[in-house]
Amino acid sequence: MAEEDEEARALLAGGPEAGSGVPGGARALPALCDPSRLAHRLLVLLLMCLLGFGSYFCYDIPAALQTHVKRDMQVNTTKFMLLYAWYSWPNVVLCFFGGFLIDRVFGIRWGTIIFSCFVCIGQVIFALGGIFNAFWLMELGRFVFGIGGESLAVAQNTYAVSWFKGKELNLVFGLQLSMARIGSTVNMNLMGWLYSKIETSLGSSGHMTLGVTLMIGGITCILSLICALVLAYLDLRAEKILHKEQGKTGEVIKLTDIKDFSLPLWLIFIICVCYYAAVFPFIGLGKVFFSEKFGFSSQSASAVNSIVYIISAPMSPIFGLLVDKTGKNIIWVLCAVAATLLSHMMLAFTLWNPWIAMSLLGLAYSLLACALWPMVAFLVPEHQLGTAYGFMQSIQNLGLAVISIFAGLILDSRGYLFLEVFFIACVSLSLLAVICLYLVNHGQGGNLNYSAKQREEMKLSDPE
Template sequence: MADDGNHHPQGIPHSINSNFDDDFEKSDENSPLLSSGVPRGASCNDVEYRGPLTGCGAWKLCDPRSAWHRYTFILILTCLLSFGSYYCYDTPSALEEVIKDDMQIDTSTYELLYSLYSWPNVVLCFFGGFLLDRVFGIRIGTLVFGGFVLTGQLIFALGALFDSWICMVAGRFVFGLGGENLAVAQNTYAVTWFKEKELNMVFGLQLSFSRIGSTLNMNVNKPIYDSINNDLLPYQRLGYTLLVGVAMCVFSVICGIVIGILDFRAEKLLNRNKASTGEVIRIRDIKDFPANLWLIFLICVFYYITVFPFITIGVVFFSEKYELTPAAANIVNSLVYFISAGASPIFGFIVDKTGRNIFWVIIGTVITLGCHLTLAFTFITPFAVMSVMGLAYSILACSLWPLVAFIMPEHQLGTSYGFMQSIQNLGLAVVSIIVGVIVDGSGYLILEVFMCAMLCVAIMFSVLLYLIDASRGTGLNFSAKERRLIKEAKKREKEMQTSCD
């Protein structure tokens, strides 16, 4: 899953647009990443009662306004909504050698398991919010997309169990129909239930839970496979291993049912509008995208294709080059996820406090290039190299994705972020196939040279973005202090205009 850094895999918000009631002041500061039916600055605990709560509702744990209710039930359920999908997404990576041996396929064929996940999201990234807002609603939509994830993983597992490769790749395609949009639903629940000042913490915890799911998958699937009865045929052992992922998806669907019931209860008890993503998707807005926004898109694509596709083949790479055991190779391969779970909130805070986003983008990209060069041409322990790559990935994600909001007006942010994720998924889909072809035909050294070349392109676009920003004065690389002074100046100017009127 592609990740945005602070919230979601490929996870940044699909939109930071918001629709507000006329009675509430519109402010650009501290806006939630996804708007809800609750006005900006308001959450479930801020909305008027229809009447006093009685019975269980009189207890803080049952009162939808109460922090006890939000943090005891809603926060945990929100974090667990996409746990199953993140656990299952990188299951092929954790079992790469097993899948290739048991299904008798090469690396380029194996990579279809990832490219077929990304292809539907080239389109669906535009329309996920629309489907949640206008077609299903948040509660039903969560179950629909969670159902796609569950069904896809089940088809994937049954394909292995009955030795059907076609069934396995079909399962991954169905899985892709739900994975990204389930994260949109997750974010919508978050901004519906939590105050603005709580959202950074909530999104940080969501990211941590997702990374726990990915890390757990990387480290338990091979031991599970090895522990299954050796009397079974190899592909049957693979199928039963994949069914563990089905159980994880069932668990997430159950969480979706429970939080849906609690959300419905809150909607009835409180005078609250239905939750929505607030996404505004206008395809015609694409023609108005400025040059620096296109550069951000290109940086995103050329950077992310050097991280996620590499992880898909990382276990075999580390086993062959460094002669690691399968368990150790899985640990190394999961370090980017594990490190980013803790580092992303920290670097997000640092970038917020310092500004200079383009500087941080260049730093993250250069460090990642150094990591791939080290993996290609040295035998320095991969534990250290992948840990550093996890830090670099966190730096890049925390500094790159917010740049879109610095450039585009609010009504075009939905289209901007949707297109950014769409082109990112397109890059991942294409490069996943290229990675398989390179590994089969030329080996891992040439693959690393390819990764380094892509990062050099990303660095080139980053420097070009810096030069354009400096020449046009668009402020993408301003310090946090400079941005604050500009906001204060604009606020004073607005107040003066209001007083004159």
């Protein structure tokens, strides 16, 4: 048992040498207060996971309250989907500069606090838009919220790299993603119930009830801000005790690198944009879809709409391990996109229980993220990774902003069947891009579809 404890401490503390610079007095600290001890690092990990909880909880509040927002603010679906578009617009640019601001301007501690403040302020403005019956104010709130949301995720990952190096880092990233998905799931299943309770308390529905509900939901953002403040204190304290440096994102952004991007990389960008365009906007509109087509109650519709996030919470780390052990990334991406296409076709053209299609979508969504994003690292040198990932996130947000508006227009003018056909077309384009990627990679003798064994042999033959 003692050996296991020593092993765990070595793993999470980055080895026995981590405490070598600790003054003699610091060794007498209780385990929970000693930055070189397992208990303290687990406390930091908990704070890292909770750091993004409020942001992910509040991101899908419009989806959880779609009916209430449209009714109380007297807007159509096109205007409703602007709440998602305005979140994405700032991140078309910030994906390139968020890491720079953290590394060069604010530092990880102040950067995390500042971006958490943007999330809190954005949610408050969003709620005030409901209270004062001003939809433009709600749009402004989502824009401010978006400035903080994506950059906060960059800060969260930077803290993880700073505190947890080596093999355990993938596990930490998996735990952070799981907590984020739990935040989205809790939101989907809680906000409708909260609205009804406030409606009963105030005696009527309307924009005031909506605004108060949104304000209470914003408490989760305050939780994230508190975590940011405590993390900053603990990180500063660890720097003094262990003489550790502030975390860096490792992002080096050079827009001139874009001209060097290869055809397979551009195909990956197309897969990313077309795939996520058929997932996030659909979830944003899904609750009413399940109520209207399948006759679900509000609570049941929220539950089935959140199943994608529920499944991705435990399955993302599992699929990540699966892809690591097997390789064959393109085949796994092909399976994920094909499963998503089947899921949307079931929802569009059958009356089968939607739990089946949504569970399949949840599995496919988790698998795609684990297989698609790592392929970028196989195609570009390390010094261009920051630019490649920044550009990928940038066009993803651009695509989501445009598709969100377009999806609202289709739903207002044509209905849910045409909307599903549109999503099927998006996934079909993604599938076509995957097939092209397979053919191009095969023709060029690329390594994207290597097995794990082939990749290991390639590393041994070319250590650099």
